[in-house]
Amino acid sequence: MASAILFLFVFLLFLIFLYSLVQLQLLLNYLKARKSNKKKHFSTLSDLPFVTIQLPIYNEKPVIERLLKNISEIDYPSEKLEIQVLDDSTDDSVELTAAIITDLQQKGIDIKHLCRTNRVGFKAGALKEGLESAKAEFIAIFDSDFLPKKDWLHKTLPWFEDKEIGVVQTRWGHLNRNYSLLTQLQAFLLDFHFILEQTGRNCGDHFINFNGTAGIWRKQCILDAGNWQGDTLTEDLDLSYRAQLKGWKFKYLEEVEAPAELPITISAARSQQFRWNKGAAENFQKNYKKLWLNKGISLGTRIHSFFHLLNSSLFLLVLLLAVLSVPVLFISNDGNRQIFIDIMLFFSISTIIFFISYWVTFARINGYNWRSLLRFSVLFFTFFSIAMGFSIHNTRAVLEGHFGKRSEFIRTPKFNIRGREKVLGLEPFRVSFQLLLEICMIFLFGYAVFSAFVIDNYSLILFHLMLFFGFSYVVFTSLNITFWRPNRFSKPVRSGGK
Numbered sequence: 001m002a003s004a005i006l007f008l009f010v011f012l013l014f015l016i017f018l019y020s021l022v023q024l025q026l027l028l029n030y031l032k033a034r035k036s037n038k039k040k041h042f043s044t045l046s047d048l049p050f051v052t053i054q055l056p057i058y059n060e061k062p063v064i065e066r067l068l069k070n071i072s073e074i075d076y077p078s079e080k081l082e083i084q085v086l087d088d089s090t091d092d093s094v095e096l097t098a099a100i101i102t103d104l105q106q107k108g109i110d111i112k113h114l115c116r117t118n119r120v121g122f123k124a125g126a127l128k129e130g131l132e133s134a135k136a137e138f139i140a141i142f143d144s145d146f147l148p149k150k151d152w153l154h155k156t157l158p159w160f161e162d163k164e165i166g167v168v169q170t171r172w173g174h175l176n177r178n179y180s181l182l183t184q185l186q187a188f189l190l191d192f193h194f195i196l197e198q199t200g201r202n203c204g205d206h207f208i209n210f211n212g213t214a215g216i217w218r219k220q221c222i223l224d225a226g227n228w229q230g231d232t233l234t235e236d237l238d239l240s241y242r243a244q245l246k247g248w249k250f251k252y253l254e255e256v257e258a259p260a261e262l263p264i265t266i267s268a269a270r271s272q273q274f275r276w277n278k279g280a281a282e283n284f285q286k287n288y289k290k291l292w293l294n295k296g297i298s299l300g301t302r303i304h305s306f307f308h309l310l311n312s313s314l315f316l317l318v319l320l321l322a323v324l325s326v327p328v329l330f331i332s333n334d335g336n337r338q339i340f341i342d343i344m345l346f347f348s349i350s351t352i353i354f355f356i357s358y359w360v361t362f363a364r365i366n367g368y369n370w371r372s373l374l375r376f377s378v379l380f381f382t383f384f385s386i387a388m389g390f391s392i393h394n395t396r397a398v399l400e401g402h403f404g405k406r407s408e409f410i411r412t413p414k415f416n417i418r419g420r421e422k423v424l425g426l427e428p429f430r431v432s433f434q435l436l437l438e439i440c441m442i443f444l445f446g447y448a449v450f451s452a453f454v455i456d457n458y459s460l461i462l463f464h465l466m467l468f469f470g471f472s473y474v475v476f477t478s479l480n481i482t483f484w485r486p487n488r489f490s491k492p493v494r495s496g497g498k
Contacts, residue, residue, distance in 0.1 A: 013347040020349070058352065065144075082112070114129070131219070159251045170250070171194040173260065176264065180264065190262075192358055205298075206301045207250075211236060212235075218248075221243050221248045222399055225246050256422060261417060265413075277395035325467075329452065340470035384466060392437055396434065
């Protein structure tokens with residue numbers, strides 16, 4: 001039994017090691033891409049194509065005024081631009097949105113308010129229905145919390161001079177990066193994806209994904225790939241793979257940024273993580289077999305796509321690794337300590353690869369200096385600790401995705417945060433069986449840390465300390481939301497505007 005546990009533990013470490021090697025190649029691709037960064041511009045204004053901007057919204061009262069004001073100020077000829085507000089809202093934000101749109105129409109802006117009587121297909125359904133009446137050849141999409149700069153269209157559209165390009169995706173920025181530890185850690189993860197992973201895959205001619213917003217599609221590409229489909233929770237990833245399987249090329253622009261708001265509550269972060277992780281697993285089940293059987297796709301792209309679509313499934317490996325590490329602590333102390341230490345030292349290469357990869361992306365924004373390195377080191381271990389604290393939650397999402405359990409598309413709430421104020425009307429996180437399991441994990445890894453001192457075996461103490469901290473953070477932050485009540489010092493959220 002002990003040998004089987006140890007073998008499984010080492011096998012899981014080996015799978016994570018393989019994933020780290022894929023990340024290493026993306027890092028090398030990224031460093032190569034930075035040396036050949038190019039920009040494109042239209043030669044004359046007459047070259048500018050007609051564009052439709054789609055704004056899918058659902059009960060976005062706090063940010064709708066800010067969104068429409070920002071989009072209406074996009075620098076582009078008015079006769080070549082239409083805006084579609086795809087409104088699935090079920091609250092009183094519909095009236096506010098209609099009033100703002102009427103005001104913009106009176107100013108000569110071509111903007112339409114398209115309301116559906118049902119939410120069939122959720123966001124994918126709204127985008128598909130809007131596409132039916134869209135007049136333009138190019139379709140830009142922004143979620144309600146995104147604030148693209150005025151020249152965003154001028155920086156993205158020239159790339160479509162290549163008739164094979166179906167999508168241009170830009171990098172997400174963060175309006176509230178320093179709001180809390182939670183937002184800093186989300187920014188830490190998203191920066192890694194948008195700087196290293198997207199650039200690395202694109203430079204290596206591997207499949208990348210449209211990220212659901214801050215990108216622009218060629219309408220012909222959407223239709224050729226089978227249009228938007230609402231059978232997964234990540235319709236953006238689904239259409240991206242179907243389009244690239246049809247031979248369309250994607251272009252990622254790291255230097256073009258579109259700022260947005262990060263979730264500020266643990267419940268919102270949980271909801272978003274659940275949707276993304278479950279959607280990735282659903283897309284693996286839906287699309288990977290087609291990709292593997294497509295003889296026109298290179299082996300390298302198949303391998304990268306395998307790890308891309310199974311990215312979220314790493315949480316299952318991490319959870320198994322964490323639970324097994326407790327009996328392994330005692331097994332490794334029983335005459336096998338040196339062999340076990342040698343194994344752990346070898347697989348520490350994975351940690352070194354992740355450390356360097358995340359450091360490159362962090363330094364891209366914060367600079368290459370000792371102060372940044374010190375701050376990064378703290379964030380790196382804090383991030384991975386809390387990511388492991390989410391492992392039960394995200395594992396459930398992954399398993400539901402792989403086994404085909406259906407669930408609704410839950411929007412991520414936005415609050416138009418401008419400072420560090422608390423927000424009224426937050427939905428509390430409910431105590432559940434999952435939360436009770438996470439509490440049990442705190443005790444389990446607390447026991448593992450204590451046992452390390454008892455048996456004088458510290459080979460796994462850092463791992464167990466990170467797990468103890470990660471689950472403690474997730475649990476106590478969740479309980480804080482459950483029992484917190486707004487007080488007289490809380491500041492209300494404004495609806496946007498001045």
